[in-house]
Amino acid sequence: MSNMDMSVDICGVKLKNPVMTASGTFGSGVEFSDFVDLNRLGAVVVKGVAAKPWKGNPAPRIAEVYGGMLNSVGLQNPGVDWFIENDIPFLRRFDTKIIVNVCGHSIEEYTDVVKKLRGRDIDLLELNISCPNVSEGGMSFGTEPEMAKKVVSEVKKYADKPLIVKLTPNVTDITVIAKAVKEGGADALSLINTLTGMKIDIYRRKPVLHRKIGGMSGPAVKPVALRMVWQVCKAVDLPVIGMGGISNAEDALEFIMAGATGVSLGTANFIDPMATVKTIDGIEKFMREQNISNLSEIRGIID
Amino acid sequence: MKKTETAKVVSNKRITDGIFDLTLECPQLSVMAKAGQFIELYPDNGANLLSRPISICEAGENTLRLVFQVVGKGTDIFSKLETGSGVRVLGTCGNGYELKNGSALLVGGGIGVPPLYETAKQLIKKGIDVTVVLGFRSGCFLNDEFEKLGAKVYIATDDGSVGFKGNVVDLIKAKGLKADNVYSCGPKIMLKFLALYCEEQGMDVQVSMEERMACGIGACVGCVVKIKDEAAEDGWTYKKVCKDGPVFDSKAVIWE
Structure with missing residues (x-):
């Protein structure tokens, strides 16, 4: 079909296709540029950026589990100044959108990052109030509706780009948090961050991760993520970026039918560095075969 | 530049308890291989999804030889790969050893021995x-192959079953072994005491480190070790074994 259009609109930013990279799994694209033509991606969602360099947690930070993995990296990153100087110029060489994941230990740290990003050549902000691997901030902001709303409203005061808020699945009812951050001024939502999990080495009689618990991701979490995306899309009228175990076009299309505007691949990048482009090709093939000219024809068709 | 390809198994044989000798035809990777680098192998069984980092034991024109130990589900799968079958690989990964002029002492512990074979080959060349x-x-294992290359070989075993009874550092001390450059790979505890002794003796030591990884290409930031960094507030930073390493100057490593 000649008039087939894969593009999607997120808060007025037009992505050439719905496929993005989940924060923390793709660096800022440099590491994957041997395998992926970054020009093909709808957007690159960069690894979490903090006001100052963060060291992260001691190793081991990685444990494999059935159908997925645990990580307890703890948002190691070189800080926003380094990001502005190095990663923005690198990514701007490519025809893709830049979504900056913002992390902090306190409201002030979040707003510090957003203030420094004002006027910079980026497209969207993603507020990380859902990382399970930091002891202050992170997920603790994303599990209490009032707190989540407050962080979002403070960050919104300084944000000069649309604000996506990334939600944690480690709550009783994710739609309550989704509604709260919308009230706080969120322009879009992304979900899910990782599910807290654990693995024990029975021979050493110790947890595999140094921090004992970490965040679970990978294909095994996909049904949980899909359910939550569907619930949030029904409950809140905001664009949603779906993620959680998406590895291929079939997975991505499920999320779109559940209501997601965009989709992110995370752990899949570790299993196949070309997973993003293969997913884009697969969505295109599906659209052609099914006579779909625009993804809006299938978005949210599941009641 | 890193690449992925489906490598063809040329041979796969058990050389001693739990140790396998796997030769893969992977021409895109083999041309890039350097001593001390590693490649990633994917189990591709639907359940164990992450690739496993395995050091390069020997690089041929079209082939890579990997000598690995079965330590879990992934390596168990690799130990059962049949000749002619395919396995997905990514590489080559990491920096490898800097091959310096001047006499060389290569020190390996356990499954840290294989990457020293290509290193010895290149140095002797x-x-x-x-x-x-x-x-x-x-x-x-591999000791007779090192001898065939023309290297002088010493062996230490914990139980005294072969060679010197004790650890490699005690053997080096007992024999008074010295060299301009030390190239090492093995358990962290061995690397630490080797580095402390050799630095005291004025030898330069390159240590090849290991840590649990997810991606092998520097993106996941899982496989970190503490490295001195004057620019950092408290004088150190976490560096990635897969990208900044696996080989580090021993003087830069913060041993714990």
Whole structure:
């Protein structure tokens, strides 16, 4: 079909296709540029950026589990100044959108990052109030509706780009948090961050991760993520970026039918560095075969 | 530049308890291989999804030889790969050793021995005098191949079943072994005491480190070790074994 259009609109930013990279799994694209033509991606969602360099947690930070993995990296990153100087110029060489994941230990740290990003050549902000691997901030902001709303409203005061808020699945009812951050001024939502999990080495009689618990991701979490995306899309009228175990076009299309505007691949990048482009090709093939000219024809068709 | 390809298994045989010798035809990777680098192998069984980092034991024109230990589900799968079958690989990963002029002492512990084989081969090709110290819990492997290359080989075993009874550092001390450059790979505890002794003796030590990884290409930031960094507030930073390493200057490592 000649008039087939894969593009999607997120808060007025037009992505050439719905496929993005989940924060923390793709660096800022440099590491994957041997395998992926970054020009093909709808957007690159960069690894979490903090006001100052963060060291992260001691190793081991990685444990494999059935159908997925645990990580307890703890948002190691070189800080926003380094990001502005190095990663923005690198990514701007490519025809893709830049979504900056913002992390902090306190409201002030979040707003510090957003203030420094004002006027910079980026497209969207993603507020990380859902990382399970930091002891202050992170997920603790994303599990209490009032707190989540407050962080979002403070960050919104300084944000000069649309604000996506990334939600944690480690709550009783994710739609309550989704509604709260919308009230706080969120322009879009992304979900899910990782599910807290654990693995024990029975021979050493110790947890595999140094921090004992970490965040679970990978294909095994996909049904949980899909359910939550569907619930949030029904409950809140905001664009949603779906993620959680998406590895291929079939997975991505499920999320779109559940209501997601965009989709992110995370752990899949570790299993196949070309997973993003293969997913884009697969969505295109599906659209052609099914006579779909625009993804809006299938978005949210599941009641 | 890193690449992925489906490698063809040329041969796969058990050489001693739990140790396998796997040769893969992977021409895109083999041309890039350097001593001390590693490649990632994918189990591709639907349940164990992450690739496994395995050091390069020997690089041929079209082939890579990997000598690995079965330590879990992934390596168990690789130990059962049949000749002619395919396995997905990514590489080559990491920096590898800097092959310096001047006499060389290569020190390996257990499954840290294989990457020293290509290293010895390259050094000997450069006309460098190579002494190899291999440490094992019990028994030994690859020692005769090092000898065939023309290296002088010493063996230490914890149980005294072969060679010197004790660890590699005690053997080096007992024999008074010295060299301009030390190239090492093995358990962290071995690397630490080797580095402390060799630095005291004025030898330069390159240590090849290991840590649990997810991606192998520097994106996940899982496989970190503490490295001195004057620019950092408290004088150190976490560096990635897969990208900044696996080989580090021992003086830069913060041992714990």
